[in-house]
Amino acid sequence: MQLPVAFLLLCLLGIVQALSTAGNRLLVVIEELADKDKYSTFWSDLESRGYNLDFESPKSEKLTLFQHGERVYDHVLLLPPKSKGLGPSLTPKILMDFINGDGNILLALASDAPTPTAIVSLLLEFDIHLPSDRNALVVDHFNHDTISASDKHDVVLVPAPKALRPGAKNFFAGQSPDTTLAFPRGMGQVLGNESPLLHPILRAPSSAYSYNPKDQSETVEDPFAVGQQLALVSALQARNSARFTVLGSLEMLENKWFDAKVKAPGASGEKTTTGNRDFAKALSAWTFQEIGVLKVGNVEHHLNEGADQGLVELNPKIYRIKSDVTFSIELSEYNYDHWAPFTPPAKDAVQLEFSMLSPFHRLALTPSSSGTSSNSTLYTTSFTVPDQHGIFKFEVNYKRPFFTYIDETREVTVRHYAHDEWPRSFAISGAWTWIAGIWVTVAGWLAFVALWLWSAPVRSSGPADKAKKTQ
Amino acid sequence: MAPKRSGPSTPTSSSANLKSLSSSSSNSPSTSAGSSLSGSAASNTDATVILNHVWNRYVQNTPQRTKLLDAFLGFLVAVGVVQFAYCVLAGNYPFNAFLSGFSATVGQFVLTTSLRMQTNKENEKEFSSVSDERAFADYVFGSLLLHFFCVNFIN
Numbered sequence: 199m200q201l202p203v204a205f206l207l208l209c210l211l212g213i214v215q216a217l218s219t220a221g222n223r224l225l226v227v228i229e230e231l232a233d234k235d236k237y238s239t240f241w242s243d244l245e246s247r248g249y250n251l252d253f254e255s256p257k258s259e260k261l262t263l264f265q266h267g268e269r270v271y272d273h274v275l276l277l278p279p280k281s282k283g284l285g286p287s288l289t290p291k292i293l294m295d296f297i298n299g300d301g302n303i304l305l306a307l308a309s310d311a312p313t314p315t316a317i318v319s320l321l322l323e324f325d326i327h328l329p330s331d332r333n334a335l336v337v338d339h340f341n342h343d344t345i346s347a348s349d350k351h352d353v354v355l356v357p358a359p360k361a362l363r364p365g366a367k368n369f370f371a372g373q374s375p376d377t378t379l380a381f382p383r384g385m386g387q388v389l390g391n392e393s394p395l396l397h398p399i400l401r402a403p404s405s406a407y408s409y410n411p412k413d414q415s416e417t418v419e420d421p422f423a424v425g426q427q428l429a430l431v432s433a434l435q436a437r438n439s440a441r442f443t444v445l446g447s448l449e450m451l452e453n454k455w456f457d458a459k460v461k462a463p464g465a466s467g468e469k470t471t472t473g474n475r476d477f478a479k480a481l482s483a484w485t486f487q488e489i490g491v492l493k494v495g496n497v498e499h500h501l502n503e504g505a506d507q508g509l510v511e512l513n514p515k516i517y518r519i520k521s522d523v524t525f526s527i528e529l530s531e532y533n534y535d536h537w538a539p540f541t542p543p544a545k546d547a548v549q550l551e552f553s554m555l556s557p558f559h560r561l562a563l564t565p566s567s568s569g570t571s572s573n574s575t576l577y578t579t580s581f582t583v584p585d586q587h588g589i590f591k592f593e594v595n596y597k598r599p600f601f602t603y604i605d606e607t608r609e610v611t612v613r614h615y616a617h618d619e620w621p622r623s624f625a626i627s628g629a630w631t632w633i634a635g636i637w638v639t640v641a642g643w644l645a646f647v648a649l650w651l652w653s654a655p656v657r658s659s660g661p662a663d664k665a666k667k668t669q
Numbered sequence: 670m671a672p673k674r675s676g677p678s679t680p681t682s683s684s685a686n687l688k689s690l691s692s693s694s695s696n697s698p699s700t701s702a703g704s705s706l707s708g709s710a711a712s713n714t715d716a717t718v719i720l721n722h723v724w725n726r727y728v729q730n731t732p733q734r735t736k737l738l739d740a741f742l743g744f745l746v747a748v749g750v751v752q753f754a755y756c757v758l759a760g761n762y763p764f765n766a767f768l769s770g771f772s773a774t775v776g777q778f779v780l781t782t783s784l785r786m787q788t789n790k791e792n793e794k795e796f797s798s799v800s801d802e803r804a805f806a807d808y809v810f811g812s813l814l815l816h817f818f819c820v821n822f823i824n
Contacts, residue, residue, distance in 0.1 A: 623766045623823045628759065632770025635752040636819050639745065639773045643812055646741040646781075650805065653733055 217248035217535045220302060220487040221272030224249040225263070227256050227288065229279040239453045240478055247488065247534070249273075256285040263287065263296050273302045273486045277448060280311040290320040302441045304485045306448035307385040309335035324434045325390030326444060329422040331410040336386045336428060336446070338406035343380060343460040345469070350411075353382040355462050356430065358473055359400045365545040366599050369489055370399055370480045377473035378462075380455050384447025386428030395434050397599045399443070399481070402428035431481065439602035443485040450474050488534050490600045495528030495574050497606055499592055502580060516611040518619070519585050525550055525592055526569065526578040527606065539575040541565070542598075548577050551593040554612075558584040563594070587614045738785045742778060749774040766823050773819035777812060784808040 224244065228234060231253060234241070241251060252271070254261045256279050263270060274296065276288070297303060305320075307313060312332035321328060328334075338354045347353035358377035361368040371377070379400070386408045389396050408422040430446040449455060456478070459469040483489050500510045502522035517523060529548065531540035542548055552559040561579045569576025583590075590612050596604040623629040731739075752771045761767050787796045787804035796804070 620824055623763060626763050626766070629763050629766035629770075629823070631755045631759075632752055632766040633823060635748060635770035636773045636816070636823060638748050639777050640816050642741065642744050642748070643777060643816075646737065647809065649737055650734060653737060655733065 218272070218483075218486045218488045219491045219493075219532050220300065222249050223271045224251050224273045224275060224486070225271040226251055226253045226275045226277070227261070227284070228253055228277045229255055229257070229281065231255065233277075236452050236454075239456050239475070240451045240482075243475070243479055244482060247483070249486070256283075256288055257281075261285070261287045263292055263301070264299075269296065269299050269301050271301065273304070275482075276303060276305045276317075278306060278308045278311065278317070279314060281314075283314045284316045288316070290316055290323060293320055294323060297436055297440045297442055298438065300438055300440050302485050302487060304443045304445065304482060306445045306451065307387075308448040309333055309383050309385050313385070321387070321444065324442065325393045325396060326432060326434070327388045327390065328385065329408050329410070331412070331422075333412055334385060334408045334410045334422060335383050336381065336402055336406050336430065337409050338403055340405040340464070341403045341462055343382075343458075344463055345459065345461050347382070352411075353380055353460070354384070354402065354406055354430075355379070355460055356381050356400060356403060358477065361543075362397055362599050365543055367490070367543040367601070369484050369600055370477060372473040372476045372480070377476070378460060378470050379474055379477050380450065380458060380460050380472040381430050381447050382449040382455060384430055384449070386423060386430055386446055387432055387444055388423045388427060389429050389432055393434070395436060396432065397434075398429035398432045400429070400431040401426045402430050433484070433600070435600070435602070437603070439487075439491075441485050441487065443481060445481065451478050483534060484600065487602070488532065491532040491602050492540060492596070492604055493530045493532065493537065493574075494594075494604060494606050495530060496576075497527045497592075497594075497608060499523060499525040499608065499610070513608070514610070516613055517583050517590075518616075519583055519587055519612055519614050521583050522580060523583055524578060524580045525563075526566070526576055527563065527594055528569070528574045528576050529604070530574040531601075537573040539565075539570055539573065541575060542596075546598065548594065548596050550579055551595065552581065552584070552590055553593060554586070554588045554590045557593075558586065558590070583612055587612050732790065735785060735789060738781060738788075742781055742785070745774050745778045745781065749778065769819040769823040773815065776815045776819070780808055780811050780815065 226241075234253060245251060263274065274293075276284075293303060305317065307317075307328075313328060318328055318332075335352050336354055337351045339351050341355045342348075342351040343353040343355055356379045358372040358375070358379060359368065359370045361371075372379075381400075381402075386402055386406075389398060402425060404425040406428060407418065407424040408428060409418050429444075432444050434442040436442065445451075451474075455472060456475040458472050458474075460472055461469045480489070498512055500512050500514070500523070501517070502524055504510050505524065527548075527550075529540040530537040532538075547562040550559070550561050550563050551557040552561075559581050561581055563577035563579050566576045566578045569578070588611075590610055592606075592608040592610065594604055594606045623633055749771065752767070752774060756767050756771070784804055786792055787799050788801050
């Protein structure tokens, strides 16, 4: 009896402390613990949001992501090692297992040391390609910081990301629309076309290109990638909604770039402060599932008929064809530290499918004012069940970039009319002629029978016949 | 047993009945035939004469009960035609009502025709084992069954 209570208390304690929906155990893999202080603002930002940071060197003996087959950490922040590899406890397979076990990974890259093969092959698993020369960095001769990199042009200034496409939510826009991000000495990635799970968060400016500083030649021939092809920060959300983010430049997280003043070449005098701190917050919050997390609450469906009187059964197993049905689903979105009502971005809609093999209905769900509370939105729609019996399902399949996936199905049987559910024939005026037809036939028949019996032929031998019958 | 004994008695009685009928009914066709004779061609007159003859033969030689059957059959045809025409003109919704209404009439027609075949004196050889009473009882049973089904099916 005491053990469950203690366990419950422990769970409650965990809920109070964890501000991320996925847990608060964060492992930071950093090779030189002395370098830790360069990112102290970032660490304190993370700690203030409720994370328990655990710093480990990749060479450490006791470093392990799994214990007894369970994850030891909820999130991993991988800083690039200067040495050749990540060691035996962080092989690509273990990192893949970690993602498959719902763990989130934020991987930072840097161009000052060659990228280990383990990381390159891990990224290839996700269809993210790095430049073949391991020291490549992104330069831009038109959008660089003139204060810190007037000579090398390797601190690229990028405007804060726009929405991925119309109808997609932008989590990384920063405070103001003209926020500038400094991307110092970073490594660009090229994303494969095949994976629908892969999205760029930040693209390079159109005049940027990837370049190897060790290459001595004057001009760059056949660069790895140029312009918007280069993703500076990219994200993969696996099918289990675990998140994997690649940050091209580790230096972005350094204290000095959080509040650095930068100036673009053509800018008219004014120095601007970078939006790196907000971007780092949004990026880590998204990766560690503090934002963009959707939750399904109550899912209900019922018949419209008698719903006002409260007479209907909720979520019945069976419906009849052509009956009017209402479906509702409660959706919440996690917003740093609380569940908030979910509203899809403009030009997007949450849709309900009523399908048997293929959808018979695909309807936009509308938020209902009555069912919306302070931490969830109630989406409802009403429709008429199609004139087709079989096993149907209500399905809400909402998969959008940067949101965790929703795929809720409820299976119901749709039956045809029972024998006594058809309208009576006399209720349909069109049937009156045929009703009359039957009864006229019956009346005529009765008259005929009466006449037949009455007009029995006169028998000469009547009494004899009667005597015969009685025998 | 019974039909054989009653058999010979029916024609005499019905023909006795019919004589009065034919004397009254044969007058009107002859007058109409006369009027058509004056107005149209000779072939037409022949047809009228033939029809007249057929009618007279029918009236004179058909037993009373067979005539009653024929009258009922004619009535059923009329009712059936009305129902079918309504279906063509007004559409077949609700279809089960059309089916049951129309098939009540058609089914009744079929049953009545069967009764006519079984009770007709000319078919006595084929239906020697079925007496008129037996045939009528079957007919009543079948008709009641039909009415039950039709009323049930029209819902």
